[in-house]
Amino acid sequence: MAKFPALPATVDRYVREFLNRLAGRSGNAGDRAVLHSELAELGLAKEKGQRLSLPASAVGSITDTLEPVQSIVTVTGDGGGTTAPDAPTPAAGLSSNGIFGAVILEWDAPAYNGHNHTEVWRAQVDDRAQASLVHETNGSRYTDVTGNTTLHYYWVRHVNSAGQVGGFNALAGTAGQGTAIISLADLMLESPELSEQPFSVRNIGTEGSPDYVLVFNGYLAVNGPVNISQLQSGELQNGTALTVGQGSIELSTGSDGFGQMVITGSGGIATNDYLVLKEGRIESYIYTASSGHVRYKEVRRTESGIGRHNQSVVIPAYFKSQPTINLYPRDITVYNADYPDQSQRLELYHSTPMPHGAIEGAWVFKPYARLLAGGWQQDGGQERPLPGGQQYHHLYQRRWIR
Template sequence: MTKREFRGGRSAQSNEENIEILTGQRGSGLDRAVTYRDLASTGIATLKKSGSGYTIQKQDDGSNSAGVGYPTTPAGFEVHGGFSSIMLRWDAPKYRGHAYTEVWRATTEIFADASLIATTPATVYGDIVPTGSTFYYWIRHVNEKNKPGAFNATLGTLGQTSPDISDIIDDIGEQMRQSELVQDLTSDIDKVGARVDTTEQSIEYINKNGTKAYKALWSKKASASGITAGIGLIAKSDGTSQVAISASQFFVFDPNKPGNLTPALAIDKGKVIIPQALIESATIQIIQAQEITADYVKAGISIETPTLTSAVINGAELNIGYGGPYNGYHTRITANGVIYTDYLIASGGTLDNMTINKDCKIYGTLYGVDGEFTGTIHASQIIGDVVGAKGYTLNSINDSGDDDTSKSFNVLGVNVAGNPADDLSDRLLVMPPFTMHWSLTGRARLYFVATVSVSTGQKNVYSSRPIVSGESGSHGTEFIPSLSVKIPAGADSKLVTLTVTTHMTSLGAGNSFRTITLQAATVPVQIFRTSKQLS
């Protein structure tokens, strides 16, 4: 970075060069002054209009996310597999300026194999994949400046979907068809009346590795009029065993409760019936239930219900009222809190930093501390401190060669109408500033006194600094600032006048003369009420 280019000294040339540097007309531009307009146009600062001009609106300390922080490492990352989707969830990020979360996926746990599959502003994501899938996942947060943070971990987090139950059933059916035990239970018994047949076998055979192996089979079958039932067991030396039951109905019951034959387990018409069960882990493809009580319910794709009662929904996107203009719904709430709706009814609440783009009708009372309007305001009645303005012409003054010690001039007169009957309060009238031109001949002292006065006695006075001329005389201008005066409440109209009195004292042996001029000009007169009260 080069040193500053400003020039030292107080000479007129130094001041001129420094002003050119500040305005960017001279030098490299690194020392150009930055104005409020520059800050506002670039979005660095927000300006607020005040009575003395514009000020920079104070930013909060971060609790309202005024700044944009660096994305934090994701926490609480979990992966849950279903049948046709894998659900990912994580804790909501707490840094300022969060925009969205990236979701990466791979078929291995090595990130180099991963690819970006989705971005979401929510804290959950459902990845729709085929049944029996295995994937690894990573996530990272991104802020509003598109700056990504660190991934949740180096190695991927495993997610798996369950295989299709029909495929599992088909696989078990194939194993049953190849089972010696099932073949034994389904073999025919001599169809003579009713008969029970028992089979007990201990078999030695050569397995696929060419070594001896053993298996033992026991079965008992019953047959009556062509209807068979059976039960059997088989154990193999390779560590496998089977138990098979051949029956159109199967019951398990407590024999110690002969008066209550409710089954603990039953199979009837291909369906398993269990009155009560304790199951630690289960995979169910389709479930129909009258009532479900659970600590946690996770859905990877969607939950459909006509009524959702006593729910706290965190980190979600809500779409309500099908057929509307917002993604096909009448009301839409995004995951980052933006509400879109085509109709809103509210009976209370608080709004901060709101922008109304189109027409708004207020049928009640509107209360405000201050504000700014750039358009036209139509009102049948305004009560309060409303500033009105009306243009008036200053009286021209051209008084030359006068040696009077003092002389008064009428600069402006304004008639103010009386108060409305329903607004009996004081008003404040503000006279405009103006500039007097003067010249002195001879050695003398001159000063100006400006007075704004009301016909009822109220007034405000301004006295200028003394002006002293030499023997050869001098000339110049005198700025008279804006003066205000309070007009007391009352039904009668009042006259407000602005006068200037010059006071001159000779300081030399001879006579001194002065010349006073004021050019006629149209100027605004303001009053803190409606401008209709000015006439």
């Protein structure tokens, strides 16, 4: 039996005792498991067929997978002995079946005593002299995975336990060619770890006009680039990204978990300016070698219009949060040409924007304006300063207010 590794301390006590007994580390002398390959090496048994993986169900008896090697025993006066195996008979019944990227070869099981294995030879031309040995098997079946649709020619011959080689199955080769079309039967996978097949075929059309598609039932891990000609629907998990155009466009999730689109130059955002679209907002970042990426600005929606002093102004329902109001004067004329040395200052301010009571999503506010002036004023033929040296004038009125 192959060397059994030491068991970790976390293994259950009963499991440990069972495995140590199989490995011959405990129990009575000679209590040790024997592998199929060890029996075959000793020439005591041979496997039935060729199994690419473990059986899906439990094996009821060792004879389900092994058969004894038939040897001829003669009895002599000194107690007996074993004669040499039979000469191998020529192989027969070779056939081929092409599947996706591979060729399945089968032949008749040998009927002579002392058989050890069968050789599989292959060439790209129908000339046995140019063929080369590609496999040795103790069964009567072999799958040659070519990975392509190239036409090959095959021959087989038997070898007994003494190393004696028999004749080839025929002078002409048996043609075999892998296909480029996957049949549903080729997608059936045999593994003890599979609870269900990973592939299925589904009709997404109607019974009268069927449209069959292949469905992959499981998780897909791809090592390398993926070319998607048409993606009808799909979803990227958090922490994954889909890049387009040398990394200039990226669909991914930000550190906050929200989906985003990043648009930048060739090679990604490492040393480029970039734009981010996320949660309905657009943000831009500028790259400098000294500071790295610095947020430049956030693009926002703007609305403009003309309002009068103390007028209720309604902002359309485009803003999800409280908007920012900026007021600018429409027109400023000379306050009083008779007093050019008089200082003037226009003050603009507004009330706090509040949600509109009747229009959902709209906002309302009131703008205010006043002109602040300072200096001297002619009053009754005499000049005197205004109280505090200032006087106020509301734009929508034409009177002084002290």
